[in-house]
Amino acid sequence: MSAGRFIYLTTFGTEKRLLLAVAKNLREVLGFDVRFSHLLLPPSVGYDPRRKQHRGSALLEHLSKVYYPDMLKFLALIPFDLYEEGFNFIFGLAKLGGSHALVSTYRLWSGEERLFFERVCKEVNHELGHTFGLMHCKTPLCVMNFSNTLQEVDAKSRFFCERCNKILPKP
Numbered sequence: 762m763s764a765g766r767f768i769y770l771t772t773f774g775t776e777k778r779l780l781l782a783v784a785k786n787l788r789e790v791l792g793f794d795v796r797f798s799h800l801l802l803p804p805s806v807g808y809d810p811r812r813k814q815h816r817g818s819a820l821l822e823h824l825s826k827v828y829y830p831d832m833l834k835f836l837a838l839i840p841f842d843l844y845e846e847g848f849n850f851i852f853g854l855a856k857l858g859g860s861h862a863l864v865s866t867y868r869l870w871s872g873e874e875r876l877f878f879e880r881v882c883k884e885v886n887h888e889l890g891h892t893f894g895l896m897h898c899k900t901p902l903c904v905m906n907f908s909n910t911l912q913e914v915d916a917k918s919r920f921f922c923e924r925c926n927k928i929l930p931k932p
């Protein structure tokens with residue numbers, strides 16, 4: 762619904778090297794330029810003290826109030842562990858065709874920076890793909906493959922297959 766041209770990326774205490782890697786990835790894979798959003802996220806939003814996790818949909822709803830005039834999509838990198846009803850944890854969340862998406866970096870961590878950054882970029886591209894109307898895809902290597910384990914994240918690429926790519930808007 763937005764006429765904006767920029768993908769907004771939250772900074773939420775995320776290390777700068779990772780932010781720059783994600784921004785570069787978004788320019789390469791989706792072709793859109795990135796702007797940084799310095800808003801603060803109260804840590805209590807969506808927190809379940811019993812599970813010691815944050816509920817993804819509560820965070821997404823909270824963040825859905827954020828709009829910038831030149832915003833096309835909004836992607837929040839969340840340092841917390843996220844869950845959703847029916848799932849012990851989730852890597853990320855977005856509404857199909859929505860404007861907002863989030864990705865938790867919590868379980869994507871690897872001792873190796875390159876692999877960690879790669880995983881985050883894949884999940885960011887996947888969730889943004891949903892906001893552009895893409896459903897899950899079974900084409901090998903396509904980033905829109907559903908992944909529920911790190912093995913599945915590592916098995917796909919950060920790129921969209923030809924069929925998914927045709928659905929994406931061009932900058």
Ligand SMILES: [Zn+2]
Pocket residue numbers: 887891897907
């Ligand atoms: Zn998905």
Ligand SMILES: [Zn+2]
Pocket residue numbers: 898899900903904905921922923924925926
């Ligand atoms: Zn695909």
